[in-house]
Amino acid sequence: MNIFTDNPDFYPTPNAVIEQMMMGEDIIGKTILEPSAGKGNIVDWLKKNGAGEVIACENDPNIRKLLDGKCEVIANDFLTVTPDMVSHVQHIVMNPPFSKGAEHILHAYEIAPPGCIITALCNSETINGYSRYDKNQRLCELIENEGREESLGSVFEQDAERRTRCRVSLVKLYKHGEGADEFAGYFFAGYDEDSANANEREGIMPYNFIRELVNRYVSAVKMFDEVMAATERINEAATYVEYEDVVKTNGEPGKRKVEYGYLPVRFKAVSSDDRATTVTHSSYRKALQKYYWRIIFDKLNMRKYATAKLNEQINKFIETNKNAPFTMANIYRVIDIVIQTTGQRMQSALVEAFDAICELSAENSTAGEKWKTNANYMVNKRFIVDWMTDYGDYSWHKQSVSIRYSGNRDKVEDVTKALCYLTGSNYESIGSLRETAEGQPWGTWFVWGFFKCIAYKKGTMHFEFLDEDVWYRFNQEVAKTKGWDLPKKTQKERKKPERKAKATASTEMTLFG
Secondary structure, three states: OOOOOOOOOOOOOOHHHHHHHHOOOOOEOOEEEEOOOOOOHHHHHHHHOOEOEEEEEOOOHHHHHHHOOOOEEEEOOHHHOOHHHOOOOOEEEEOOOHHHHHHHHHHHHHHOOOOOEEEEEEEHHHHHOOOOOHHHHHHHHHHHHHEEEEEEEOOOOOOOOOOOOOOEEEEEEEOOOOHHHOOOOOOOOOOOHHHHHOOOOOOOOOHHHHHHHHHHHHHHHHHHHHHHHHHHHHHHHHOOEEEEEEEOOOOOEEEEEEEOOOOOOOOOOEEOOEEEEEOOHHHHHHHHHHHHHHHHHHHHOOOOOOOHHHHHHHHHHHHHHOOOOOOHHHHHHHHHHHHHHHHHHHHHHHHHHHHHHHHHOHHHEOOHHHOOOOOOOOEOOEEEEOOOEOOEEOOEEOOOOOEOOOOOHHHHHHHHHHHHHHHOOOHHHHOOHHHHHOOOOOOOOEEEOOEEEEEOOOOOEEEEEOOHHHHHHHHHHHHHHHOOOOOHHHHHHHHOHHHHHHHHHHHHHHHHO
16 A cells, blocks of 8 residues: 555645744644644644644544554544534644645634634645635635735645645634633733733833733724624614514414615714725724734834845735734734844845845956856955936036935945844934935045945945945855855955055955046
8 A cells, every 4th residue: 555646635744844834833732633644744743842732633544553652533534523522722733635625724713712723734726726616715715804824835846755846825724712702812811910010021022012902902892892782772773663464475474574764874883994894893803903913013123124125025924924813922922933033034134235236236246247156255345336326417417416216226225224233233323325425525435324435427336345344244144144155365365464455455446447
């Protein structure tokens, strides 16, 4: 028996994919259900990373034998599992058969207890396909209202036990409670105000501030329900209704409701950006949730040193997390992710800045025109950026430096943001290049941030690092990230000051001669 060829839906999940699925999730000590456990890849990963208990389902009797000793199997067919069997689980983590992906994910949400998080893989066509079956459509609506989806690409194409080019999506669903259970777990249990006032757990965002936002969110949703219940009572009280005697089709006497036109004024909640859209409990909660997540992300100031490319990644991060329940635990989890990935994001910013300088001119690096294929090169201490200034047209010339609104200005600003991260400097204290440069005389050196700058009427600007140590650290950090060794010649020159001046003069002749 070959478990790969005899079971067309058997695709063991690679560890790298499981890590993507579970990034930022707190599973320590939690009870987790794996509905399509296969030979136990996800089960093994969860237990290795601190899960308290893992229970599972597996329909294939031959594959199910591989789970012996790994976890408790509560059912063979996951679709037969009922809510009472999983009322104690906090997470459902699944890589269901792609041929029944929507059916399995919908069933997971249906049986999950309040507060449970469902993390699932599925064929991207299930969500984004042109022809959607009824279950696929229901899944898309559920993701829109109660979760998020992220395309992972063809993650089973390489480094998988069984490969496929099928594009895969990651689905996260958050099971909200109802009534009294809706806000269970939104606040930290056993965490008193005295501890908060002692500034414990404050980190980069005060505990009291986070608690206030969550409290506002919970209070607003509760009051929304109270107001909506009151509006229904007002509408019902204001509507005149009478009943007339009728004879039913079976000949028995009955009553028929008679209304006298539409109520001229009817109370209801409407969306602030579309007055024709009626707001329900679910849509109000979701809109408010996104609003408060946006406040959290703004307070984290994630864009402070971000380059244009990194801003795109941050926006994606925000969009994919804004549907997460607005609980204190989730907020701290997101803060942890931001802290853990800041270094990685800013290393990317340094490399982007380095590549941008090299792309702007062949004279900007020690590799010259072959920099794209050469390795182990450096950005020169002086570099040139074109398409920076605007001198005016033939009929009217600007008397002082004017920076273009388009062109390469953003790339230079990104370089400065990366250097701020490298040196621990405050980007806001430097100010924008436009603010500093405009009004300066043409062809005259001025200082901006880390550079001595000069602007020319032909559109170019020249930049020179003011601090040689910053210049060298910049190259050093990029070389480390790219896995390069810095050019030996340059390293020797730094050790011998008497040769450094000669080398600098040579570089200046190359750039400006």
